[in-house]
Amino acid sequence: MTATFAAIVWTLGLVAWFVIRLPYQRRARRIGISATQRTLTDRLALAASGIGLAVIPAFYLATGIPAAADYPFQPLLGWCGLLVQVLFLALFYASHRQLGRNWSVSLEIRNDHRLVTDGLYRYVRHPMYSSFWLWAIAQAFLLPNWVAGLSGLVGVGILFLARVGAEEAMMEKHFGEQYRSYAARTGRVIPRIF
Ligand code: SAH
DSSP states (O other): OOHHHHHHHHHHHHHHHHHHHHHHHHHHHHSOEEEEOOOHHHHHHHHHHHIIIIIHHHHHHHHOOSGGGBOOOOHHHHHHHHHHHHHHHHHHHHHHHHHGGGOOSSSEEETTOOOOOSGGGGTBSOHHHHHHHHHHHHHHHHOOBHHHHHHHHHHHHHHHHHHHHHHHHHHHHHHTHHHHHHHHTSBSSSTTTO
């Protein structure tokens, strides 16, 4: 594993994320929305995650800036990054499939929204956000630069803090007791632990 190979792995991860998301993004446009909480806070948090996971690392790979934050590449960390990247993509793909037509990029309740409680959702309430944490961890392993490597963790952290409480409140408002009992038997991102 070389630094160049690690950079290619990171880039392929971004491309794969886009390819997996695209059909759901397209389909979502055709499904009506019955309630929305697309607030300014949520938009800013979404932008922060995009900047941390894509803009800053892509800029770093294209320009080498900020070079002062570089540290020597370690092949073992690169391999760990590849492994975590594969786990991220598998989890991202599976959560998108299982959430199906109920998915939204923001906080929204779709027409005929069904509460998904099976598959991955049987164990955790936010497997897609778990996958984003893995993505950020893979980025930290793959890019030997303190800024570009760690920006994903900051971006996902901001999205997570801004999003999860509001999302759960929205789901509880819409699904009531059904969501409360679902929440009582599942973890947020790690089964049984958190
Ligand atoms: N937090 C989830 C979903 C992310 S997409 C995850 O990480 O896997 C965000 C949208 O998914 C929210 O607007 C909400 O409408 C919807 N959603 C979240 N949990 C859901 C569930 N268990 N069943 C159906 N829709 C859900």
